[in-house]
Amino acid sequence: MHKLQPPTSEIWFITGSQHLYGEAALRQVAANAQSIVDQLNASASLPLRLVFKPILTRPEEITSLCLEANGAAACAGLILWMHTFSPSKMWISGLSRLSKPFLHLHTQFNRDLPWSEIDMDFMNLNQAAHGDREAGFIHTRLRLNRKVVAGHWSDPEVQARVAAWMRVARAWQSWQGARFVRFGDNMRQVAVTEGDKVAAEARFGFSVNYHGVGDLVDAVQDASDADVTALAAEYEALYAVAPALRRGGDRHDALRYAARQEIGLRSFLQQGGFQGFTDTFEDLHGLRQLPGLAVQRLMADGYGFAGEGDWKTAALVRLMKVITDDLPGGTSFMEDYTYHLAPEGHLVLGAHMLEICPSIAAATPAVEAHPLGIGGKEDPVRFVFDAHPGAAVNVSLVDLGNRFRLILNEVDVIAPPEPLPRLPVARAVWKCRPDFKTACAAWIYAGGAHHTGFSYGVTAEHVEDLAAIAGIEYVGIESGTDLREFRKELRNNEIHYHMTSMPGRW
Numbered sequence: 001m002h003k004l005q006p007p008t009s010e011i012w013f014i015t016g017s018q019h020l021y022g023e024a025a026l027r028q029v030a031a032n033a034q035s036i037v038d039q040l041n042a043s044a045s046l047p048l049r050l051v052f053k054p055i056l057t058r059p060e061e062i063t064s065l066c067l068e069a070n071g072a073a074a075c076a077g078l079i080l081w082m083h084t085f086s087p088s089k090m091w092i093s094g095l096s097r098l099s100k101p102f103l104h105l106h107t108q109f110n111r112d113l114p115w116s117e118i119d120m121d122f123m124n125l126n127q128a129a130h131g132d133r134e135a136g137f138i139h140t141r142l143r144l145n146r147k148v149v150a151g152h153w154s155d156p157e158v159q160a161r162v163a164a165w166m167r168v169a170r171a172w173q174s175w176q177g178a179r180f181v182r183f184g185d186n187m188r189q190v191a192v193t194e195g196d197k198v199a200a201e202a203r204f205g206f207s208v209n210y211h212g213v214g215d216l217v218d219a220v221q222d223a224s225d226a227d228v229t230a231l232a233a234e235y236e237a238l239y240a241v242a243p244a245l246r247r248g249g250d251r252h253d254a255l256r257y258a259a260r261q262e263i264g265l266r267s268f269l270q271q272g273g274f275q276g277f278t279d280t281f282e283d284l285h286g287l288r289q290l291p292g293l294a295v296q297r298l299m300a301d302g303y304g305f306a307g308e309g310d311w312k313t314a315a316l317v318r319l320m321k322v323i324t325d326d327l328p329g330g331t332s333f334m335e336d337y338t339y340h341l342a343p344e345g346h347l348v349l350g351a352h353m354l355e356i357c358p359s360i361a362a363a364t365p366a367v368e369a370h371p372l373g374i375g376g377k378e379d380p381v382r383f384v385f386d387a388h389p390g391a392a393v394n395v396s397l398v399d400l401g402n403r404f405r406l407i408l409n410e411v412d413v414i415a416p417p418e419p420l421p422r423l424p425v426a427r428a429v430w431k432c433r434p435d436f437k438t439a440c441a442a443w444i445y446a447g448g449a450h451h452t453g454f455s456y457g458v459t460a461e462h463v464e465d466l467a468a469i470a471g472i473e474y475v476g477i478e479s480g481t482d483l484r485e486f487r488k489e490l491r492n493n494e495i496h497y498h499m500t501s502m503p504g505r506w
Contacts, residue, residue: 009076009170011048012069013037015055016062016086016135021124028125029083030055032109036153045159047326048076048166055083059090066094077169078102079162082131083109084124088138095142101172101469103165104139106132106150107158145468161461168465171322175315176205178275181268183213184283186309192449193310195399200312203404204470206275208311213279217286220264231259235293241367245381254289254369258381261287262294269303276304276318278311281353281375290375292354292382293367296426299332299357306333306451307355312397316453319466320395329456330359334394334428336450339436340417346436347417349429350394350454354382356426360456362388362415370424386420387428389413394452395463396443403497404470407448408463409439409477413456428454433479442477442486473497 015033017026037052056062069075077100108128139146147165151158186193197208232255236246244251269277281290299305302325304318313333320331333355340347353372358365365383372380389412396407411430420427432439460476467474473493477486 008074009048009173010051010074011046011166011169012053012065012072012075012078013050014053014065014078014080016057016080016082016091016131017055017084018057018086018090021084025084025121025125026055026057033081033083036109040153040159043159045156046163046166048170050079051075056086056090059093062091062094063097064094066098070097070099075100076166076173079105080135081105081107082128082135084127085131085134088134091135091138092142095138095144101146101169102144103147103149103162103169104132104135105153105158105162106136106148107153111152111154145471147465147468164459164461165465167323167325167327168462168469170325171319172205172466172469174275174322175319178206178315178318179273180206180208180304180311180315180318181272181274181277182208182210182309182311183216183277183279184309185210185280186278186311187280187282190308192398192447193306193308193312193451195312197311199399200315200404203472204315206315208315213283213285213287216264216268216279219268220261220287222267223260223263227263228256228259231263232256235259235367239365239367239383242369245367245369251369254379254381255367257288257378258291258293261289261291262297265291265294265298269298274303276314278306278309278314280307280309281372282308284375284377288378289380290354290372290377292380295355296358296383299355300359305355307335307352308451310449310451312399313449313451313453316395316397320453320455320458323462324455324457327457329390329392330357330361330388331453331455331457332357332360334452334454336394336452337427340429341436345431347414347429347431348411348436349416349427350387351423351425351427354380354425356383356387356428358383358385358426360387360428360454361385361426365426368424382424383426384424385426386416387413387426388456389415390456392428392430392454392456393458393460393463394454395458396448396452398447398449400447403473405446405473405475406463406467407443407446407475407477408460409433409443409448410460410479411439433477434481438481438483439477441483442475442481445483445487445490446475446477 037050149161245255304314306313335352337351365385369379369381394409410433413430
């Protein structure tokens, strides 16, 4: 299957200096910076290509470079480094205009000091120790969101932290101008799936627009019989399709209709240039089934999705898929559904009515059709599988009125303790970190939604980097979380964001 790919992305490597040290020193600064870029690109440790840019020594050069980056479609962000001392007032104009995310790399060219050879020429050339502090002050003074990574550029830990930020910058780039479609409204009377779409577009860069389900029905009906036959045969070749659904089986027409839905949905999304979508079981006029298999396969191809009109989570799932585009494990829409509260171990059973992505499956998914119990339509066709064991995260994006908040819980997925023969949906079973009681209470205090983006590849660092780029709140529920301190953090954040709320949100 063809995966949705983000635009070709690159990161510009920006080095600051000044003319105080002479032209020979500036040539050496440029050569050292170019060497770092070349060696990092050759290391294959970074997911995006670094692009060396000429060293910056004057205010007008800095402003010009920042404006150039703003207009460069391929530029997903900048890495800034002050090889020498670069007086930071020179950077005010440019950084005040910069709209791309940036990472401040606090490093130096040489790893070890040549103790017996150090002279003042060496000291003047290798001044990142205080050049980067000067830069850090102006970043803080200007209230600029950024990530700071400290250590030698050859250090694997440093490279890993830079790589994490690059993946988020790439995903952020994919959100800029992205389009998400909402078939119908959100589920009636539900609060957390609501939100301010205008504020979201202003903050995150993506738009969400409504299309009547009739538009989708037309696309589904336009699917040709030949294409439906071919796709149904593909299902039978790839998955463990129930005998009744196979060609010649008494329910094969249900499989064909699922294929017709996928063809129609895929065509609609491609023609509209959409990166994701949401639907609701309360608005299925003209559809015979709530889309299940179609949604699951489209998610596996990189589209964002969430149920019941939850456009925020649909956009979040898409972004998390872009972050993990080159990482293993899988990413899906998810819902905390029910609990196992035995004294010997509390567990969460996550699932949804139908729409869990097969990228997280432990084995080849089964394709089955069963009653849904709600929606009043035909038995929908869906994948049935267990999620594979491993460390994962659940992430929620909520609109609190004056701000958006990202909430993350680290979890450990396990195999179901017992078979689930009567639960014909895709599902995941996990333990919460630090423990069930702390994690669930913290999640509820934070206002976390029941819908989440679930991923084995996304980490807390990724989500924290995303919050920094977006300028929104992040709270993490992790192994060391203490509920009392967590609640203090929420209260302190309330004061902070009351003072710095985005204009127009009150």
